[in-house]
Amino acid sequence: MIGQKFVDPVSQQHYALTQHDSFISASFYSMASTCEVLIETQDTFIAHTLAKICLGEVDRIVQKFSRYLPGNVCHAINNSQGRPVTLDDESLRLLKFGQTCFDLSDGLMDLTSGILRRAWYFDGSDNIPSQAQIDALLPFIGWEKVTVNDNHVTLPHLMELDFGSIGKEYAVSKLCELSLRYLPDVSVLINLGGDIQVTHPRRDASPWLVGIESSEEVIPLVRGALASSGDTKRFLLKDGVRYSHIINTNTGWPVVDAPTLVTVHSSVCIQSGCIATIALLKGSQAIPFLESQDVQYWVRDSED
């Protein structure tokens, strides 16, 4: 089936609607990913409305938190030169969540580590940076140097914040919230580039079937959320060593012996995403770490 194409008049984003047996899918491109909203309905009006709500919300989150756009919250913090920046409630909550991730991961997950991309380009090549390049960046990394208060954040000069590691999962969970508000009784699956959450079970309790990146495996999803961390395409290869794009923020070097891809099922997408990311940061300890969590998980290794 080929979807019909439409434009959301508010965000000016394009989307396509496709009617399936028991649901309608809306697809669009955002956050550098193919995104999909599956709605268990046959009513195209409902599908159009929810598609526009989702497009609008994703666009809002990108406009507000993308580090590539000028004039937004992220830009204001990164250009504050060490001065406190007063924040709105949502931004503060995201930063406090970042604090929790940093604490729970014993410092492995760090929203200030994005600066390392100045040294590491994961383009599949063999361009490994020198230790000197990395050493020059390390002093500007470390969440413990960031202060978050009741209504403002203070980031030391020359450090950078990046919401990229939680942004997509956050958007998935937010879309689910909005969907539940608009369609409290309809099962909706939100998929932003493989990060997925279901609002509530389908009427006949049958699962939504979800494929995993570069794999034949299909995961049946009745409720909850799936998120993956790792990437089968973003890596460097030199002298037979594969450098993953997951970087240990303490050493500035890619994590070794980590699985290529970790997929986690839990209640909420942002929770799944953090567990998957922390698992990869644990390197060879990824599987023991996942085993000690109350989640279902799938792991792919580079040998696959």
Added chain:
Amino acid sequence: MQLNHKNITQSLLGASCTLLGSNVHAQKWDIDAAILYYGEPDRVQAIEAIVSGTKEYSTDHSLSLKVVVDSLTGASANGAIEQATPQTFTRPSGNGQYTVDANTTPLDDTFRDTRVQLSAQWTQPLNRQWVYSGGANVSREYDYQSIALNSSFSRYFNTKNTTLTLGASLSFDSVDPVGGRPVALSEMVVDSGQFNNENDFDTAFNLTRDIDSENRNTVDVIFGLTQVMSKRWITQFNLSLSDVDGYLNDPYKLFSTVNNQGEAISQRFESRPDTRFKQAIFAQSKYHFSRSILDASIRIADDDWDISSQTLDIKYRFLLNNNHYIQPRFRYYQQDEAFFYQPFLSVNSTQPDYISADYRIGRLNAYTIGLKYGFKNKKGNDYAVRLEYYTQTPENPGVILPEPLTNEAVFPSVDALILQFNYSF
């Protein structure tokens, strides 16, 4: 090196909920309401209202509550044999009589009751592999009350494609029949003018009654296996054992003693063993075709009363456009009689310890055919209506009938109509 990793799943869930400014834990209730009518022509009529609600908390934590209220009225076969002459019986309370016409199945028309049942069930995962479910059930009607507790543990295997369940339930029932419990095998006292006054009748009546309530305890154990065969196919196998101990008579059921001319010369109260051990296996398979769902199950059961039974149940749901569906159903049930079942007692036989003429534990075949139609509206609410016809045909388990009784309906059949409306929101 094996490190100890702390479990951060719940902390992350809490942080996620705070971040989303939402209460992901507290989802709303899913409510299912139904009203059911059950009617046997000239016999029992029942109206039942069922309201159940399920609330999902975090992933896989759920609470279910259910209230059932039903009201039964009408007449029920009292177990005595049909005769060519009218018959008079004493009401279960001892107050008054009822007379049954000639060539008519004896029915006790004083049958009415209201039952209220409350149940609650909590289900939660214990860890990645184990799920616990526990619940309680209280039921109360005029002459019967029951309290039951249940627990089950399930373990997932094979990325949740296989589930093994071990469950048990205990139920404590108490029976307090109208007019007291009839003494088993005692003869029904019928006032045909032989008593001088009411006191004499009461004295005779009370001699056939025990006034205290009696208990019945049940232990059920169930072992289940659920296997996902493919994306479209799911199967389930259960093995269940049940041990019942206590007062198992139906206090309102009689059996007739019949002479060689086929005449009922006395009506006595039935007597059943005070233990019963049942075992059953159940297998179900559900297959989701592209536009239809086939659900077929069989159940084979057996007990130490020698009641063995087979059930075949097939439901086939056709998925129509716009979330409408139509579902025909066919059910077949066959049962062999209990070892102490006799449609009547011949005067030539010695009276056994256990005897019952209750058609429900006799040899019988039953068929149900039905149709269910349902749809889901735009808001996702479900409506459904179900109409079923049930017919039960008893069979003579090999009893030789005295000649005059061959003209009577010794094994009367029972028909019933079932109509149910459902609404889920």
